[in-house]
Amino acid sequence: MPELILDISMSLDGFVAGPGADLDNPLGHGGPALHEWVIPTRAWREPHGLEGGEEGPDSELVEALIGQAAATIMGRRMFSGGSGPWEDDPNADGWWGNDPPFDHPVFVLTNHAREPEVKSGTTFNFVTDGIASALAQARAAAGDKDIRLAGGADVAQQYVKAGLLDAMQLHLVPLLLGDGVRLFAGHTGPVGGLELTRVIESPTGVVHLGYRAAR
Amino acid sequence: MPELILDISMSLDGFVAGPGADLDNPLGHGGPALHEWVIPTRAWREPHGLEGGEEGPDSELVEALIGQAAATIMGRRMFSGGSGPWEDDPNADGWWGNDPPFDHPVFVLTNHAREPEVKSGTTFNFVTDGIASALAQARAAAGDKDIRLAGGADVAQQYVKAGLLDAMQLHLVPLLLGDGVRLFAGHTGPVGGLELTRVIESPTGVVHLGYRAAR
Numbered sequence: 001m002p003e004l005i006l007d008i009s010m011s012l013d014g015f016v017a018g019p020g021a022d023l024d025n026p027l028g029h030g031g032p033a034l035h036e037w038v039i040p041t042r043a044w045r046e047p048h049g050l051e052g053g054e055e056g057p058d059s060e061l062v063e064a065l066i067g068q069a070a071a072t073i074m075g076r077r078m079f080s081g082g083s084g085p086w087e088d089d090p091n092a093d094g095w096w097g098n099d100p101p102f103d104h105p106v107f108v109l110t111n112h113a114r115e116p117e118v119k120s121g122t123t124f125n126f127v128t129d130g131i132a133s134a135l136a137q138a139r140a141a142a143g144d145k146d147i148r149l150a151g152g153a154d155v156a157q158q159y160v161k162a163g164l165l166d167a168m169q170l171h172l173v174p175l176l177l178g179d180g181v182r183l184f185a186g187h188t189g190p191v192g193g194l195e196l197t198r199v200i201e202s203p204t205g206v207v208h209l210g211y212r213a214a215r
Numbered sequence: 216m217p218e219l220i221l222d223i224s225m226s227l228d229g230f231v232a233g234p235g236a237d238l239d240n241p242l243g244h245g246g247p248a249l250h251e252w253v254i255p256t257r258a259w260r261e262p263h264g265l266e267g268g269e270e271g272p273d274s275e276l277v278e279a280l281i282g283q284a285a286a287t288i289m290g291r292r293m294f295s296g297g298s299g300p301w302e303d304d305p306n307a308d309g310w311w312g313n314d315p316p317f318d319h320p321v322f323v324l325t326n327h328a329r330e331p332e333v334k335s336g337t338t339f340n341f342v343t344d345g346i347a348s349a350l351a352q353a354r355a356a357a358g359d360k361d362i363r364l365a366g367g368a369d370v371a372q373q374y375v376k377a378g379l380l381d382a383m384q385l386h387l388v389p390l391l392l393g394d395g396v397r398l399f400a401g402h403t404g405p406v407g408g409l410e411l412t413r414v415i416e417s418p419t420g421v422v423h424l425g426y427r428a429a430r
Contacts, residue, residue, distance in 0.1 A: 205409075
């Protein structure tokens with residue numbers, strides 16, 4: 001059965017985006033630094049149409065995560081590129097261009113019904129009836145492989161609180177952002193334990209932490 | 216020169232104590248689970264006068280951390296045992312008994328001047344003129360060894376914000392507490408990067424993360 005895996009970069013103080021996100025800086029003040037580790041990797045560059053890139057533990061991990069997923073779930077802002085004026089336009093194009101890096105079905109959580117959009121090997125499906133429905137559709141699409149929950153933070157929080165995540169792959173970045181959007185926020189009490197499944201230390205200082213929900 | 220090292224257990228969602236701390240539960244709801252990894256270790260039990268205990272990476276790490284420190288800084292609540300009615304009594308005894316596990320000078324941050332208290336090999340010194348003064352006194356006492364910042368969270372936060380920490384040894388516990396006292400809170404913007412110095416994975420699911428302040 002396909003598993004729902006949250007795959008996200010987080011600062012040591014728990015933020016997945018910096019404060020003050022706007023059109024010029026959709027990841028917020030300091031937020032882009034959370035993703036600096038992934039951009040030089042060969043495994044990230046390749047599906048983004050970029051040549052070259054570094055091999056190593058970061059690239060190997062990215063390759064494995066990409067390889068094991070056959071469907072992706074994301075929020076509306078991750079589809080359309082951060083917050084900004086286009087948020088008011090439910091039919092605005094995504095920022096993923098004509099050859100998105102997914103090459104599998106993507107399920108975008110939104111409040112606005114919209115026809116699916118096919119871009120090269122990727123189909124964006126717009127889901128208006130909630131996170132459980134998006135998960136059911138993604139499971140049907142994923143076959144034997146897994147489902148990647150790509151974010152953003154609010155969507156990740158919803159799945160965490162609903163107990164729907166099977167696993168998390170956190171990329172713990174050695175930064176203190178001080179403010180911004182927390183991955184874990186708004187719980188009202190203990191939500192239980194996690195099983196540590198994997199620790200990968202990277203020369204970039206990022207620690208890749210794999211967890212599985214204790215059921 | 217002795218280094219100031221914060222040594223603290225933190226949940227994956229960033230809490231170093233649970234919510235609702237009181238006399239019966241000074242670590243807050245769910246908080247004791249943060250320390251479950253350390254109590255069975257031989258290296259922790261020995262200075263606490265307890266026999267037996269487990270060997271392994273957790274115990275080795277605890278032994279090394281104890282061995283490298285020649286002075287400890289802690290807050291008033293950690294000295295007196297959590298929050299509670301005794302907080303109003305500036306001369307209340309600590310909860311460390313007649314043979315505290317430190318066997319070196321301990322500097323307790325407090326608002327109430329008080330004579331030093333000698334308990335077996337440990338001297339508790341009460342510092343009323345702030346965190347920089349406590350650090351200077353601890354440095355003078357530590358000689359060539361390091362200084363352990365034991366917590367609690369508010370004291371740790373003060374040292375983080377003042378940029379006085381040289382290093383951190385975080386014990387990342389695979390729990391989501393949901394609420395409580397955050398280690399990193401109240402910053403108003405990026406406070407910069409950290410250098411990852413060490414990652415130790417424990418069979419208990421705890422990941423021991425060593426960081427050094429990037430200067």
